[in-house]
Amino acid sequence: MVDVKATIAKGLEALRVKDLKRAEAIFQDVLRIQPGAANALHFMGAVRQLEGRTAEAERYFRDALAATPEDAGVHNSLGNLLNQMGEHEAALAAFEAALSHQPDLTTAMLNAAIVLQKLGRHDDALARLEALPTDAQVLTARGLSLKELGHLAKAEAAYRQALAVNPRYFRALHNLGGVLSLLGRAPEAVSVYEQALTIGPKVPELRYAYATALYDTGDVDGADLEFRTAIALKPDYIEAHDALNRLYWQNGKQALFGKSYSVCLKAVPMSAPMREAQVRALELAGRHTEALAAVEDALRIVGTSPALLHRQARLLASAGQMEEALASYNGAVKKSAAFAAAPIWLDKAKFLTRLARYDEALAALERAEDVMPHDQEMWAYRGLCWRLMGDSRAAWLNDYDTFIGADIIGVPDGYDSLGVFLKALGGVLAPLHTSKSQPLDQTLKGGTQSNGALLTRPDPVIRALRREIEKVVAAFIARLPAGPGHPFLSRKAAGFRFNGSWSVRLKPGGFHVNHVHPKGWISSSFYVAVPPSVSEGDADHKGWIKFGESGAGLAPELETVARRICPAPGLVVLFPSYMWHGTEPFADDAPRITAPFDIIPA
Missing domain, CATH: 2.60.120.620 (q2cbj1_9rhob like domain)
Known part of the structure; x- marks a missing residue:
C-alpha cells in the first residue's frame, strides 16, 4: 500500500530543488490513488505556478480549497498567485481568508501588507507590518510604506534597522540609497549603492539608481557610464535610456542624444514601448520630422499599439495634418484600456481645443477625469474651454483674487x-x-x-x-x-x-x-x-x-x-x-x- 504522506514528502523535496518534472510525477501518482487529495492538488498548483501556467495553477489551488476550505496555506498560495497575476484585490481577499482560519500565519500577514502597498494603502500596510516580528524583510517593507507616506526620516530609520539585523540585505540597501537621494544626501546614497553593488552588480535597477545619485553629486561621467551599464544589462530599460539622453542634452552632448535608442532597438526590434520612448525623446527635442518617420516605422514593424498611435497623433497635429491626427487619436483610445486611455483622452482634448471644438474637448476631458480626477492639466483645459465658451464656471474654477x-x-x-x-x-x-x-x-x-x-x-x-x-x-x-x-x-x-x-x-x-x-x-x-x-x-x-x-x-x-x-x-x-x-x-x-x-x- 502506498504511503501517501511519505510520497508527498518526496514530491515536496523535488519541488524544493525545482525538479518540477519529478515533483509533478509524484503528485500525479498521489492524485491517481486519491483524486481529491488536497495536499497533492495544492502542490500541483505550486508546480504549475513555477512553470508559468497560471490558469492551471489557479484551478489546482481552487480544487484544493474545495476539498479543504479551511486550509490557510492554500488560501495563502492562491493569494500569492493572484498577486503575481496582478489581481491585487482578489489576492488581498485570499490572504484575509488565510488569516481568518489561521490568525497567526505570519507569511499571510506579510503578504497582505505587500498587496496593500501595491494598492497604495500604506497606512493599512503599516498597521499589518507593526504586528509582525521585526526581521529585515518586515523592516524593509515598513520603510517602503513610510517613504510613500512622505516620512523619509522614519523610512531611513527602518532601513537602517533592517541592515542592523542583516547588513547584506540587498533590498534594504537599495531602498536606503533611494531615500537618501530623496533627502538630498547624494554622497551618502552613492556609498550605500556601492555596498549594494557588491551583492547585486548585475541588477539594472541598482545601476540606474547609482547613476542618478552620481549625477546628483555632479559626477556626470560616472553617471553616464552607469546609465550605459544599466542599459547593457537590460537593453529595453526605458527609464535608463530617458535619463541618459537627458544627461546628454543638459551637458552639451546633444550629438549623442537619441543614439542609445537606435543602438538597442537592434537587440529588441519588436519592443513597442522602446520605440514609443524613442519617438517621445525625438519629439521633446523638437526633431518632429525624425519623430514622425520613427513612429511610422514603428507602426509598420510592431503594429498599431495605442501608445504609438498616440505619439503619431501628436506629431501629425504638430505637422498640421489635423484629420489624420484625429483618426490616430480615435484609434489610440479605441485600442486602450480605460486607465491607459486617460492621458490619450487628455491629449485629444488639447487637440480639439486648438480646433475650437470645445464641446467635444470637454467630453474628452470627462473621460480623462474618470481615471485621473486630480490631474491639474485636465482641470486647466476644462477652465480654458469654459472661458472660450463664455461659461461662468471659468470664473468659479479660476478665482484669481482668492486663489492666489x-x-x-x-x-x-x-x-x-x-x-x-x-x-x-x-x-x-x-x-x-x-x-x-x-x-x-x-x-x-x-x-x-x-x-x-x-x-x-x-x-x-x-x-x-x-x-x-x-x-x-x-x-x-x-x-x-x-x-x-x-x-x-x-x-x-x-x-x-x-x-x-x-x-x-x-x-x-x-x-x-x-x-x-x-x-x-x-x-x-x-x-x-x-x-x-x-x-x-x-x-x-x-x-x-x-x-x-x-x-x-x-x-x-x-x-x-x-x-x-x-x-x-x-x-x-x-x-x-x-x-x-x-x-x-x-x-x-x-x-x-x-x-x-x-x-x-x-
Missing part, C-alpha cells in the same frame, strides 16, 4: 535680516546649477534647473527656508474658503507635504512658457534673487509672473492675462496647480533665481 496668495517669508532664526539670509541661500543654490542647458522636458527657456528635491536637502540654510515656507503655506491654506465639489477647495486639508521642489536660474532673456503643474495641488514660485529691471513701475512687466494666459497654442486674440505679480526677493507666490502661469522675459545681466515647489494634501 503672495507673502514675504519671515527672517529665519540666526539671521540679522532677510537680505542676509537670501544671500546665504543664493550661495547654497549656485553650486546646484551644474548643467549647461535647460532641461529637455521643463518649461524654462534660457536657464538651468537643479536636480533632485531641493527642500529635502540637509543643508541648514535649506532647512531654514523650508520652515519659513511651511509657515506661509499653512497660513495660505487656512485662509482658503470651504468649497465642497470644487477641484481646488475640496482638497483643503490641515496637513500638506511637498511633492517636488527645485531651483531655477534664468539667464538674461530667459522666461517660463505658460504651463501648469499636472501632479500638484498648490504650486509656488519663491524668489531668491530678482534682476534690477524687475520692478513695480515697469509697464512692460519684465520678469513678472502672469496668470490666465494659456500654453495651449491658441491664436493670440484668444488669450488674456488675468493677473500679474511683480517678483521681489523673499516673496512666495502660491496658486492652484491647474492655473495657467508663465513669466515675461527680462534683459538684465543679473540672473533671476527662484525655488519653486508643489504641495499636495496630506
Whole structure:
C-alpha cells in the first residue's frame, strides 16, 4: 500500500530543488490513488505556478480549497498567485481568508501588507507590518510604506534597522540609497549603492539608481557610464535610456542624444514601448520630422499599439495634418484600456481645443477625469474651454483674487535680516546649477534647473527656508474658503507635504512658457534673487509672473492675462496647480533665481 504522506514528502523535496518534472510525477501518482487529495492538488498548483501556467495553477489551488476550505496555506498560495497575476484585490481577499482560519500565519500577514502597498494603502500596510516580528524583510517593507507616506526620516530609520539585523540585505540597501537621494544626501546614497553593488552588480535597477545619485553629486561621467551599464544589462530599460539622453542634452552632448535608442532597438526590434520612448525623446527635442518617420516605422514593424498611435497623433497635429491626427487619436483610445486611455483622452482634448471644438474637448476631458480626477492639466483645459465658451464656471474654477496668495517669508532664526539670509541661500543654490542647458522636458527657456528635491536637502540654510515656507503655506491654506465639489477647495486639508521642489536660474532673456503643474495641488514660485529691471513701475512687466494666459497654442486674440505679480526677493507666490502661469522675459545681466515647489494634501 502506498504511503501517501511519505510520497508527498518526496514530491515536496523535488519541488524544493525545482525538479518540477519529478515533483509533478509524484503528485500525479498521489492524485491517481486519491483524486481529491488536497495536499497533492495544492502542490500541483505550486508546480504549475513555477512553470508559468497560471490558469492551471489557479484551478489546482481552487480544487484544493474545495476539498479543504479551511486550509490557510492554500488560501495563502492562491493569494500569492493572484498577486503575481496582478489581481491585487482578489489576492488581498485570499490572504484575509488565510488569516481568518489561521490568525497567526505570519507569511499571510506579510503578504497582505505587500498587496496593500501595491494598492497604495500604506497606512493599512503599516498597521499589518507593526504586528509582525521585526526581521529585515518586515523592516524593509515598513520603510517602503513610510517613504510613500512622505516620512523619509522614519523610512531611513527602518532601513537602517533592517541592515542592523542583516547588513547584506540587498533590498534594504537599495531602498536606503533611494531615500537618501530623496533627502538630498547624494554622497551618502552613492556609498550605500556601492555596498549594494557588491551583492547585486548585475541588477539594472541598482545601476540606474547609482547613476542618478552620481549625477546628483555632479559626477556626470560616472553617471553616464552607469546609465550605459544599466542599459547593457537590460537593453529595453526605458527609464535608463530617458535619463541618459537627458544627461546628454543638459551637458552639451546633444550629438549623442537619441543614439542609445537606435543602438538597442537592434537587440529588441519588436519592443513597442522602446520605440514609443524613442519617438517621445525625438519629439521633446523638437526633431518632429525624425519623430514622425520613427513612429511610422514603428507602426509598420510592431503594429498599431495605442501608445504609438498616440505619439503619431501628436506629431501629425504638430505637422498640421489635423484629420489624420484625429483618426490616430480615435484609434489610440479605441485600442486602450480605460486607465491607459486617460492621458490619450487628455491629449485629444488639447487637440480639439486648438480646433475650437470645445464641446467635444470637454467630453474628452470627462473621460480623462474618470481615471485621473486630480490631474491639474485636465482641470486647466476644462477652465480654458469654459472661458472660450463664455461659461461662468471659468470664473468659479479660476478665482484669481482668492486663489492666489503672495507673502514675504519671515527672517529665519540666526539671521540679522532677510537680505542676509537670501544671500546665504543664493550661495547654497549656485553650486546646484551644474548643467549647461535647460532641461529637455521643463518649461524654462534660457536657464538651468537643479536636480533632485531641493527642500529635502540637509543643508541648514535649506532647512531654514523650508520652515519659513511651511509657515506661509499653512497660513495660505487656512485662509482658503470651504468649497465642497470644487477641484481646488475640496482638497483643503490641515496637513500638506511637498511633492517636488527645485531651483531655477534664468539667464538674461530667459522666461517660463505658460504651463501648469499636472501632479500638484498648490504650486509656488519663491524668489531668491530678482534682476534690477524687475520692478513695480515697469509697464512692460519684465520678469513678472502672469496668470490666465494659456500654453495651449491658441491664436493670440484668444488669450488674456488675468493677473500679474511683480517678483521681489523673499516673496512666495502660491496658486492652484491647474492655473495657467508663465513669466515675461527680462534683459538684465543679473540672473533671476527662484525655488519653486508643489504641495499636495496630506
